[in-house]
Amino acid sequence: MIAQQVANKAARDALFLSQFAVDQLPPMLMSAAIFSIVIVYFASRAMIRWSPGILTPALFLLSALLVTIEFGIAGQNPKLAAVLLYLHVASIGSILISGFWSVVNERFDPRTAKRRIGRIAGGATLGGLLGGLLAERMGATLGVLPTLPVLAVIQIACAVLLLAMRPKGAPYLNPVSGIQSDERTGAGEKKKTSGLAILMRVAYIRNLGLLVLLGNIAATLIDYVFKAQAAATLTDGDDLMRFFAVFYTLVSLVTFAVQTGFTRRFLEGVDPSRSVAMAVAVRPGFVILGALTVIPFLSLATAAVFRGLEAVLQSSFFRSGYELLFAPIIPEKKRATKPIVDVGFDRMGDAIGGGIVRLMLFLPVGISHPVMLLGAALVSVVAGFVATTMNRGRAVALEKSLLSQKGALDGAGPDGFRSDPSIMQTLSGVDLSGVDMSLTMNTSSLAGLARDADEAESAREKTDDSTGGSGAGSSAPSDIRDPLIAAIVELRSGNAKRIRTYIRTNRPLDPHLAAHVIPLLAWDEVSLSAGRALAEIAPAITGQLVDRLLDPKEEFAIRRRIPRLLTGSPHEHAVQGLLGALSDKRFEVRFQSGRALVRMKQKQPEVRIDRRRVFDIVIAEAKVDRRVWESHRLLDTPSDNEEDSPIVDKVLRERTNRSMEHVFTILSLVLPREPLRIAFRGLYTSDRNLRGTALEYLESVLPEDVRLILWPFLEGDAPRHAGEKSRDEIMKELLESNQSIEINLNELRKKHGME
Template sequence: MAGPAVATGSGPDAAASVDASVGFACLAAGLLVAQQVAAKATRDALFLSNFPVTTLPIAAGLTAGISLAGVLAFSRGMARSSPPVMMRWVLGVSAILLTGEWSLALAAPRLAAVAVYVHVGFFGATLVSGFWSVINERFDPHTARHVIGRIGSGAGVGGVVGGLLTWRAAALIGVAPMLLVIVGLTLACLAVLETLQRTDRARVLPRAAPTAPSSPSYAFGLIRREAYLRNVAVLVGLCALTECVLDYVLSAAVTTRFGRGAPLMSFFALYHTSVGVLALGLQTALTRRALDRLGLGGTLSVPPLVIALGAALTAIVPGLWPRVALRGVQAVLRNSLFRSAYELLYTPLAPQRKRPTKALLDVGADRLGTIAGSAVVMIILLLPAAGATRMLLLLASALAAASLVLTRRLQKGYVSVLAESLRAGTVHLDPVDVVDQTTRATLALADAQKRRVAVKPVTEPQPADAGAESWLDAASVLRSGDPDRIRGVLTREAALEPVLVSLVVPLLARDELFTEAVAALRRIATRCTGQLLDVLLDPEEDPVVRRRVPRVLKAAATQRAVDGLVAALRDERFDVRYRSAQALLRLRQRDGSLFIPAPDAFAVAQRELTLARASPRGIEHVFGLLSLGLPGEPLTVALRAWRTDDRTLRGTALEYLQNVLPAAVWRSLWPWLGSRPQSTGRTLDEMRDELLRSTASWEVARRSKRRATGSAGWRGAKQ
């Protein structure tokens, strides 16, 4: 059974419907996260109040094993049913079990502590995963892009409220009664989700059921076969293992300091509240900026780098608060920078690969890491107490360093898989939705490669990740905005990679980089003609860039470049038309075999005479267009003759033009030039020869004038 999606209609009713749905979604997110924070704080306080801290690894490992089995059942249920139905069942069963655990806590607190610990670990991840599945099914992608931030903010506020609520409840009602408060939050969340599902059902559209196989064996097979998915699984497992180790270090220090009961729950409540506030602030202020500046791999590497250094430092600095700070920083970074970058790791995956594997990677790999971490902690606890804590901190530092190395490999794998998926058409991305530098650069790579294929078929097979790192580094520099670094890429000895053309072309608009950008693009102009023409002919592009592209195309002596420049002669902007005509003249001079249809040249010239004003530059442009359809040198000389004060030469120029130009073009041109010429009865050859002889006399006069000026300047300097 497929879930519903809210249609994006138009008009006040549709807008009100979406606003109502978003409001209920924000409220549900806040209630769910508040329930999660309160449950975790109560779980830790209840368990550590009844058992020594050394039993914590056993409980964590047992819970992870049970959760691993639960996530498989939950994933299969989501595939067979729908997220709203599954959430209804899971929330209802959770509320019933919590009520029973409260009754059990009154009679057998130790047994209740174990039950609550397993309960929170089992239901926590599945509730969060199920909730976001409901949101994804409820809103269409266009609407979701605009409202997902508001829903995430509601979740952040819920985390803060849940922590403060638990903190006050610890002082007023104690640990065990807090379970009833969690039941109330769970039922409230269920009620809001039900209201969300009933909101404007008339505007709900059926969503197609997933076509990917849902069996665990199929998902395991994908992860086993694909290195990229295996690396994601290893990263999740390493992070969970590190978190398990730091959890024990924190719990041991807190239990020693605060003892049991309400003080312990108050600490955990304030701790989770602080983590929620800081994570929300970091998410809002820095996450998008980090993704834009550092890229996907850089953002992923920040949390393990900080933890690797922080854990090593905490190993030599004793005390409670360094350990609290270390675990808190790890939680804040994981819930902000790491979480945002981690979700982007699934961008390259087609739906047929993402749907069956994401739950296993998100929850399954995390639980396996927790099991491994619990086993490692139990082994290290065999050491003396002081030595065990130091050993655990050093282990956490080593694990974080391993995660740091893995993020580099994931960066390369992400680029390779995303480029491959884009080329194959299995993933389609809207550039508006892209928030990180790495994905934008890879989109530029894929776009450039598609254009190259349209011009010239690929003849040599290339590995998916060949040169990925080198062009990605260059792309990062080109996007940095630093003129000196950009100039270094543009002026390097090796020719520019064609895949980077889409990042260099915008630099034509920057005066301080224009010369280097033109030179770099000219070296590969024949290989990227299609991309340059796309920019030239697109009226939505930067006008400065468009009028400077023809300067690059002067170096592409191909018929494709000529055809594109001829098309640009009909552009709405005069500067684009003028520069395109100048480039065509240069190309014709370089290679006379390039074909420019004379009728097209005359047509655009006549059009220009109706659009442009009679200015010196406008007349020069019209003569340039006419030169494309006629022998160029006589026309150039005719223009020069017309501009002189020699009435005989002016008359010769005008008479020549009247005889060589089509009648319609001449009728449009002569008002620009002055009075009609008087016919002398000379042939075209005679007039052309006179004009060419005049060119020789002008050149002699120009050189004599230059020598005279130079001689006078030399005498003045000597004096």
């Protein structure tokens, strides 16, 4: 594809400059730009209705037909053929390349695209090298015109290859709305939305268009100076053909070296949250420095080097970064706007650049060319500033891409998420007679034991109600007249029934009794009643609760149950206490404190939490061995009627580990919660595109130090496919899980007094 583009450009420039004077180039540029803008409007409308995988091959076939017609006209009227070829290459030729990149963009998720686009761009550059060699050889042996039929054949081959790349079963169009809907959700717009309307609404896409516009204005000014120097030095058409062919070949060769040797390493090696925008900023930065360097030494050689290196950076760093900036945009918006931005804004740059050149031609040649280069530098200053603003815009685009896929996750059943069916499939041929299957209990069974404890206590309260609180030892001694002392006697009676009865009939409790109720959190038979009573008066006893929470000598059962009581406290002391507990040595204390902080922030959005402190806590949490990371368990598993986790739902609860849930929970304190929740779910889905988008979003919002330490756990949790494990490995995992389950069962039995 790029080979035919480069050969087309060489043939276009050589044919036009051999038939017209160089001062006719600016009007031609402006005319081609206006014509391209008209064509791109219809192309963008067509891209909304038809898939890029269908429309782009059709346009290649149309282009091949037009080249054949232009070849026929050239024998009778070469000037007309030169104009037609120029208009053709400037309009449809650019749309072809835009369509190709649209196919690439829709084929990969943003994260995979970052890894693959560098290689694809390298292949495209190699194609440009071959196209330049083809044009040079044919120009040297046959001349300009015989190149055209060969280009038509290459374009037909491109159409065939693009059709072969198209995934099986991919839709040709959306027959209902004309906009490709999300097949997983059925969501699609009922009404066609034009690309221009989307551009008016979405600032991020407008900024992408502005980058293209400013970059092409600068390129047009530089290109004119270069071609004017070439036309002044070389007057024969065949010589110009060979010169431009050699030039484009060398540009392609250097671009290939830069693309394969530097661009991908730059994108993956530099801070990922900034590397894409930095790649786009390289080109305007070079133009600024290059123009100031070339102006005092302007000649064909210096102009050629300057124009060549600008083209190299445009095809390597800028192209890769630009496509990655486009990657996270929702497909419907991308299809409607990409041709407009790729070609429309590009041609607007041509038109504006051509207009500037036309004005500069009124100046003497010795002055006009340096002024044009200086103008290119000034335009690049603005382009560089716009490039620096794209980091935030890309993060927002990734957020919107995740949110647009929320329906796919919400509608997914258990099979849509990460699981390992290979275990049951492989075990079908394994002898399990030696395994004690009574111990093969999953984590939902462990959670059930904890839920049973709460249900049992609720049942006890109902029994207390039915008996009126009567029974042996059910009332305090009648000779105690001080109500506070009488209450203490009840609370310290050691009789669960009396304690529950007193708490139930005397709510809200007197805050002076808090010191006697807090220890009851450790007693499973009354912990639920005690917790509810303490939660009601938490604002009045925040200091006591925080002190007991942060005291490492306090009983563990009490400390792990205090955080949820603090969620209703409006005091800053409660926030700081929970933040301090996030550094506790006991994982469950940290886990419950993180969840409590999130609930507190949901109830009180004005709560301010230091971002850096949260990130440091995440780093400390991840500085553990993977086996420790995966082994964390909870004794107090959340019950079904408890408020849902801000990150994990019931579908995912058994498919992730508590460490990962905890880290994402505390990250939600300082990062947008809904995109973060969808990203977390995306990590455990079988949809590779969604998983890649999730990883790319996390890469863009996490600070570098957090990302580096957390990334092995994120990428290491990639979904596995059936058949990846041997039977021996599965048997070993099953036996190890038996031991872990037995340990947890023993702990729970002790906790609930079963042993």
